[in-house]
Amino acid sequence: MTDATAASATVAAKPVVGRSLWGDAWARLKANKAAMISLYYLILMAVVCIVGPFFVSHQYTTIYPDYVRTAPSFSSYPRPEMIETALSDAVKRMRVDIKEWHQEGSRVSVTVTSSKKVDERNVRYLERSDAFDSVTVDSTSSDGLEMVMSASVKQQYFLFGTDNVGRDLLSRTLMAGRISLAIGLLAGIVAVVIGVVYGATAGFMGGKTDEVMMRIVDVLYSLPFIFFVIMLVVFFGRNFVLMFLAVGAVLWLDMARIVRGQALSIRRQEYVQAAEAMGVSSRGIVRRHVIPNLLGPVVIYMTLLVPQVILLESFLSFLGLGVQEPMTSWGVLISAGAANIGSANWMLLFPAFFLVSTLFALNFIGDGLRDALDPKDR
Amino acid sequence: MFFYLLRRLLTAIPTMFVIVTIAFFLIRVAPGGPFNQERGLSPEIKANLEAQFGLNDPLWLQYWNYLKNLLHGDFGPSYNLPDFTVAELFSEGLKVSIPLGLSALIVALLLGGTLGIIAALNQNKSGDYAVIAVATAGSTIPTFVIAPIIQLLFGLTWKLLPVGGWGGGAFINMVGPVLTLALPQMAIVARLMRGSMIESLRSHHIRTARAMGLSDWSVVVKHALRGAVLPIVSYAGPAAAALLTGSIVVETIFAIPGVGRYFVQAALNRDYTLVMGTVVVIALFTIVFNLIVDIMYAVVDPRVRYD
Secondary structure, eight states: OHHHHHHHHHHHHSSOOOOOHHHHHHHHHHHOHHHHHHHHHHHHHHHHHHHHHHHSSSOTTOOOGGGTTOOOOSSOBSOHHHHHHHHHHHHHHHTOEEEEEEEETTEEEEEEEOSSOOOGGGHHHHHHSTTEEEEEEEEEOTTSSEEEEEEEEOOBOOTTOBOTTSOBHHHHHHHHHHHHHHHHHHHHHHHHHHHHHHHHHHHHHOHHHHHHHHHHHHHHHHSOHHHHHHHHHHHHTTOHHHHHHHHHHHTHHHHHHHHHHHHHHHHTSHHHHHHHHTTOOHHHHIIIIIHHHHHHHHHHHHHHHHHHHHHHHHHHHHTTOSSOTTSOOHHHHHHHHHHTTTTOTHHHHHHHHHHHHHHHHHHHHHHHHHHHHOGGGO | OHHHHHHHHHHHHHHHHHHHHHHHHHHHHSSSOTTOOSSOOOHHHHHHHHHHTTTTSOHHHHHHHHHHHHHTTOOOBOSSSTTSBHHHHHHHHHHHHHHHHHHHHHHHHHHHHHHHHHHHHTTTSHHHHHHHHHHHHHHHSOHHHHHHHHIIIIIIISOOSOSSOOGGGOHHHHHHHHHHHHHHHHHHHHHHHHHHHHHHHTSHHHHHHHHTTOOHHIIIIIIIHHHHSHHHHHHHHHHHHHHHTOOHHHHHHTTOOOSHHHHHHHHHHTOHHHHHHHHHHHHHHHHHHHHHHHHHHHHHOTTOOOO
């Protein structure tokens, strides 16, 4: 072990500093490349999802009717060949005819004619188009039947393309990441808190209390899980914060079992008996021995629980039961992507990549933590 | 053995009873009812329907009637699919879901088992890492991502498979759904197999078999596999129950008329009888397959005895 030799070198130089168990575990985790890369990746993902939407020029709710299902691209929209279509669309709405149009640099100038007087307010139609802005009327012919307008071409970037109503997929994917990660963490914490309290109570009380509490868990286990979740959706309706508190409240069953088992076995460990024999108060035993030994499995299980919750949220959103439009989550986006797979595969691929890579990272971290925190398993 | 099975079947009865009771009252306390639809029925018609299905009776009476009918094998009529009884819906849907789930289970067990053995025999070599990578991917990527990607690749890009539909159970229509269903299970089976096979290969009787000069094939397949297969058997029970009762994701994406979609639809429509039917069917499958697992245990491992 390389870190052991490194440690002995420092020990030789300085007065002996004992390494705590947590320091030990941290060193082991740091030696695990997959877990560390995953950890950095996850931090990066969280930062990008939290900060990213402020830097994307599109709001995740803004609809660009002219850019429905636009393919992802590094170059800007509108493409040169799209300008004419956008112009003729806008002019058609004005109910006038294009006489001539040309482009100078970033500005487009168009001459329109009509058999009736051309109204100046028609510039609105150009402004409403997603392709143009800062429209001005340059000149009007003396009889009012002809008008020259000019507008700048609005350069827009859709790095991830747009969805099927014309919203920027990049900003939506990042917003979805915020929601999915937040829900994962929230429901994960709820599940862990309930599970730890319930399991620890059952484990430490023992006897009849334990018996009854664990029978309740068994009964809850035997009901189909998805039934529970759907019932919660039915009860809590579309309020997703409440719903995921509730989902967390369902996922605690495994946690409770694990903690109870741990609590039971720790209570019978020799070091606990030794501490008792030396007259350590039971509060001291709980603080010094029981909690640190419980924490390992709890932390491991929590890192495995968070991806489960994210997956569950995506699954519910996929069924249309989770997060509601215009709010979004990775599951919502993937569901829309699966429905449009023939015409716009980027709508599936980008959110799917974000979701799957996050799940991968969480799983590797979970595995790494298990190896780091469980010294028996090495 | 016979008495053991009898006892197991008898203990299944209270379990079923508890499940049915909880599910019955849970779905009943949910707000709304089967006939509160968006296109509202006129109050007289709604009242008539509710009277016909006995929904105005006190809850305990409805519960009693439901239990009574259930014991006679009568799951009742579906409220939202009014031309069908729940039993008919299930007998039609299970004709699709059972072949699909069974194929997926077989594929998962065979492929996953083989991969697991390959990994165990090449422990900490490239073959092992490849299997671990596949297993991690399979258990991480959710089915609702795998399914559309299979559609995209095999259906739209290479045009090898139909994009969806059941086609009366034609082989070509089954490939996509079976793959989607099998992949996550295969990943878990491969992991389990790898772990238990490594352990089994280290045991004394394998060392003895090798020392006696048995061929690699016979050591692995005849001796090591037998000891290693137990965790797979116990995993296969619940997995089979889950696979055979349909998957809403696969059925939605591939447009397959199985039973998986009933659960969500029925719960959202408050189709009480259909929800209860689904709960009962899933619970039955779970109990039956757990029983089969226990029998398999005794078959595979002669040390396991039920007296």
